[in-house]
Amino acid sequence: MQVLVIGAGVVGLAVARGAACKGHEVIVAEAAGNIGTGISSRNSEVIHGGMYYATGTLRGRHCVRGRRMLYEFCAAHGVPHRKCGKLVVATNDAELEKIRTIEKQGRINEVEGLEMLGGNAARALEPELS
Numbered sequence: 673m674q675v676l677v678i679g680a681g682v683v684g685l686a687v688a689r690g691a692a693c694k695g696h697e698v699i700v701a702e703a704a705g706n707i708g709t710g711i712s713s714r715n716s717e718v719i720h721g722g723m724y725y726a727t728g729t730l731r732g733r734h735c736v737r738g739r740r741m742l743y744e745f746c747a748a749h750g751v752p753h754r755k756c757g758k759l760v761v762a763t764n765d766a767e768l769e770k771i772r773t774i775e776k777q778g779r780i781n782e783v784e785g786l787e788m789l790g791g792n793a794a795r796a797l798e799p800e801l802s
């Protein structure tokens with residue numbers, strides 16, 4: 673069938689590609705002079721882990737699944753990227769409690785590779801930490 677996608681940001685282009693790969697005739701309509709010049713061109717380029725989002729939310733589900741799919745896509749299509757990991761840092765007891773909550777939520781969201789580190793181990797990864 674004919675598919676009209678409005679907006680050539682990362683979401684619209686991914687939808688358009690998905691439809692085109694399934695054999696549909698796709699038109700992408702973009703108001704700006706070029707593709708990917710909206711919010712997609714200004715983000716921080718982080719591939720998010722997905723440990724923050726509440727249980728059962730679409731964000732929680734899609735962030736983790738989408739991250740795995742994105743790494744696969746990048747590897748398969750030679751898209752340069754770094755899988756550098758992320759440090760979530762607590763500097764006092766109250767923040768430590770928050771980190772435990774994030775870790776628990778991450779495990780519920782099935783985020784892989786979560787690990788609690790002490791200060792020395794964290795500084796070994798990032799010497800600028802204090």
Ligand SMILES: Cc1cc2nc3c(=O)[nH]c(=O)nc-3n(C[C@H](O)[C@H](O)[C@H](O)COP(=O)(O)OP(=O)(O)OC[C@H]3O[C@@H](n4cnc5c(N)ncnc54)[C@H](O)[C@@H]3O)c2cc1C
Binds near residue numbers: 682685707715717719
């Ligand atoms: C400061 C900031 C940092 C971020 N950092 C990250 C990050 O590190 N990692 C991450 O995963 N996400 C990040 N995000 C979120 C991410 O950038 C957005 O979720 C994503 O880019 C949204 O893509 P989009 O295609 O929905 O929107 P857009 O990229 O804005 O695309 C929408 C397009 O639709 C066009 N359009 C709108 N209306 C019409 C119309 N009526 N007719 C035709 N065209 C139209 C616009 O011109 C635009 O090109 C960040 C967001 C911000 C604001």
